Amino acid sequence: xxxxxxxxxxxxxxxxxxxxxxxxxxxxxxxxxxxxxxxxxxxxxxxxxxxxxxxxxxxxxxxxxxxxxxxxxxxxxxxxxxxxxxxxxxxxxxxxxxxxxxxxxxxxxxxxxxxxxxxxxxxxxxxxxxxxxxxxxxxxxxxxxxxxxxxxxxxxxxxxxxxxxxxxxxxxxxxxxxxxxxxxxxxxxxxxxxxxxxxxxxxxxxxxxxxxxxxxxxxxxxxxxxxxxxxxxxxxxxxxxxxxxxxxxxxxxxxxxxxxxxxxxxxxxxxxxxxxxxxxxxxxxxxxxxxxxxxxxxxx
Numbered sequence: 520x521x522x523x524x525x526x527x528x529x530x531x532x533x534x535x536x537x538x539x540x541x542x543x544x545x546x547x548x549x550x551x552x553x554x555x556x557x558x559x560x561x562x563x564x565x566x567x568x569x570x571x572x573x574x575x576x577x578x579x580x581x582x583x584x585x586x587x588x589x590x591x592x593x594x595x596x597x598x599x600x601x602x603x604x605x606x607x608x609x610x611x612x613x614x615x616x617x618x619x620x621x622x623x624x625x626x627x628x629x630x631x632x633x634x635x636x637x638x639x640x641x642x643x644x645x646x647x648x649x650x651x652x653x654x655x656x657x658x659x660x661x662x663x664x665x666x667x668x669x670x671x672x673x674x675x676x677x678x679x680x681x682x683x684x685x686x687x688x689x690x691x692x693x694x695x696x697x698x699x700x701x702x703x704x705x706x707x708x709x710x711x712x713x714x715x716x717x718x719x720x721x722x723x724x725x726x727x728x729x730x731x732x733x734x735x736x737x738x739x740x741x742x743x744x745x746x747x748x749x750x751x752x753x754x755x756x757x758x759x760x761x762x763x764x765x766x767x768x769x770x771x772x773x774x775x776x777x778x779x780x781x782x783x784x785x786x787x788x789x790x791x792x793x794x795x796x797x798x799x800x801x802x803x804x805x806x807x808x809x810x811x812x813x814x815x816x817x818x819x
Contacts, residue, residue: 525559526588528552529567533585534655537575593654593798609804614643616651616661620743621791625762625815633811640804648741653796660795660805662812664760667792674800678809679791679816682761683782685721686773691753698756701732701777708755709734713741714784721758724781758782762816791816 531541532552542549560567567581577585617626622644634642645651651658653673667675685704698704701723711719711734719739723730736755740746743763750757751772767773783789793812799805 521555522559522562525555526592528555529559529581530585530589530592532556532568532575533577533581596657608639609637609807610639611804612641612643613660613804613808614645614656614658615808616645616647616653616656616658618648618662618664618743619646620747620760620763621662621664622646623744626812629811629815633808637804637807640807642808648743653794659799659802660793660808662791662793664789664791666789667794670794672796673794674797675792675794676809677790677792678813681789681791683758683784683789684761684764684768684778685756685758685776685782686750686764686768687756687776688751688753688772689774691750691755692774694753698776701730701780704732704734704756707734707736708738709736710746710749710755710757711736711739712743712746712758712784713739719784722783723777724783725779758784 528541528545531544532538535541535544538552538556539549542552545552556568563584565580566578567584569576569578623646626644630642630644634640645656645658650663651661653659653661662678664681667677669675695707698707701721704721709719709721718733718735720731720733723732738746738749738754740749743759746757747759747763747767749755750759751767756776764773768775791812793809795802795805
């Protein structure tokens with residue numbers, strides 16, 4: 520039995536909650552993962568997992584063992600990475616988490632070029648609109664949009680400003696009227712990103728003065744593409760990223776409202792930023808990816 524492979528397989532099973540999911544993550548057959556776990560338990564003389572037809576769970580011994588080997592494997596990965604990833608060239612696997620629509624529209628068209636520029640790097644790009652646990656999911660760097668949250672265990676680096684537009688379709692405005700002032704949005708169907716339940720406050724900034732407007736509507740979604748489709752379908756007024764709707768505005772499919780304001784949900788301290796663990800601070804592959812993101816966001 521390869522002890523190191525068995526430890527990694529055990530950690531994958533524990534984190535994913537199943538043998539088949541762990542096998543998919545590792546790119547091997549489920550039977551291979553099963554054999555590694557069986558061998559590990561036999562060598563230790565203790566059961567690490569309880570198994571049923573529906574789920575896999577850690578035993579008390581397994582939970583204690585997982586905590587210790589997670590630190591061990593993290594230290595080993597850091598040691599390996601510090602040797603291979605501190606040079607001038609980006610080398611090795613890079614696991615990145617980015618928001619769904621941002622990854623699809625801003626990064627997707629340029630990913631092939633990024634890989635051509637770094638031929639010794641492999642990219643595992645995870646698209647998700649929820650904040651990831653970088654340590655637990657073994658993510659090297661996460662790109663996030665919004666107000667950077669203080670987290671003592673993470674390094675947060677701003678990458679670019681993030682501008683949003685309030686938009687509606689010409690058909691919706693023809694039927695429901697044009698809001699003349701931000702406070703008029705209270706009378707309209709507002710399509711909202713699902714930051715929170717109930718009404719949401721949009722923040723309008725002009726000439727140093729901030730005005731908060733409570734908005735509501737029948738649709739809230741945790742995916743910006745859904746909101747874009749809904750506003751294109753004349754379902755209401757939405758606050759969406761400039762990069763998501765600028766082509767629609769240019770083509771006349773959507774109309775921008777309140778163009779003389781800077782607008783954000785909740786507050787004005789919003790940007791595109793990266794978050795990574797301190798042990799990735801000097802990673803050349805992380806720095807290469809962040810440079811790539813900044814190039815994608817640079818004004819044309």
